Amino acid sequence: MIDALYISSTGLRSQQEQIDVISNNVANMQTPGFKRGRVDFAEIASPPTPTEAQLPVTSRAGGTRVASVSHEFANGALQPTRGTLDFAIDGNGFFELEDANGNHFYTRSGRFHLDDQGYLAAINGMRLSSGLQVPQGASDILVSAQGELSALLDGDDERVVLGNIELALFTTTEGLESIGDNLFQAGSRSGGAFMATAGEGGSGRLQQHYLEAANVDMIDEMTGLVLAQRAYQLNARVLQASDQVLETINNLRR
Structure with a gap:
């Protein structure tokens, strides 16, 4: 459960960055020569604990992070x-x-x-x-x-x-x-x-x-914003569910 809390928190941070970049793209749609930003994600590689050493890599706790925020230099109209x-x-x-x-x-x-x-x-x-x-x-x-x-x-x-x-x-x-x-x-x-x-x-x-003109397409940005918001909500639900499970386990020990 601790791993789930950690993974969901990294997802929340990453999706928040994604939403911020999309918001900046939309805000600069009328800025001449503006180049849209793009978030590049990477998986967090966590070192295995002694009990995880025999597990496959995909079974170990990890998460996601923002590797970089790059820009697309395609020409605008x-x-x-x-x-x-x-x-x-x-x-x-x-x-x-x-x-x-x-x-x-x-x-x-x-x-x-x-x-x-x-x-x-x-x-x-x-x-x-x-x-x-x-x-x-x-x-x-x-x-x-x-x-x-x-x-x-x-x-x-x-x-x-x-x-x-x-x-x-x-x-x-x-x-x-x-x-x-x-x-x-x-x-x-x-x-x-x-x-x-x-x-x-x-x-x-x-x-x-x-x-x-800025090389920002409103439809693409709105689609990306919806996906980022849904991913944020899903990570928030995992965080909430993990908290509830930990609370239940804690109550059982009393």
Whole structure:
């Protein structure tokens, strides 16, 4: 019975984590470039006691745990916007952002603006690592599918190329570590990022006036939520039944 209490408690913790991840997915359905989370479970391998040593492994007490929370990087649908500085990646790649300390972060959210110094910056204030700057008074800003940024400068009749938006690629996206706010960092499994011109080297092309929608499907999330809730309820019943059996045994000893 003690084993049943332990196993059911591990199931409760694991399913609670599953529910939390699904809730976060649903809450970010309208977040551009959001990538849905997925809980990966693993069996808890408990060392056998002397009385369990002769039992098959499947007969020993164990349980379940959350091995990791990974993300699915399948592309979301491209949605048109009216934003001049809204960019979507049609294919592989990430925008590389840089904070004030020089740390690099990666996102699929392409909603940008010009900060007080004219640099292209994300909504969180971080600038593109390429340091693209648009001079004051520039108009008709265009970004090509290859990431070439050009504009009409004040007083000029011909367009001027201001730089290129390059995309970050990784050997594998499975090793990227989420730090929240739709941002990722390179991990030991993903390796370091290597930059590529949009549309080349396996990277996607840029689409101006578009944003990538979250790759969250409401039906899939609701189905997963129902399954997680049922599993949680079943583990709670096992916990309750084990408690009742232990109470009965305790009363018999009196």
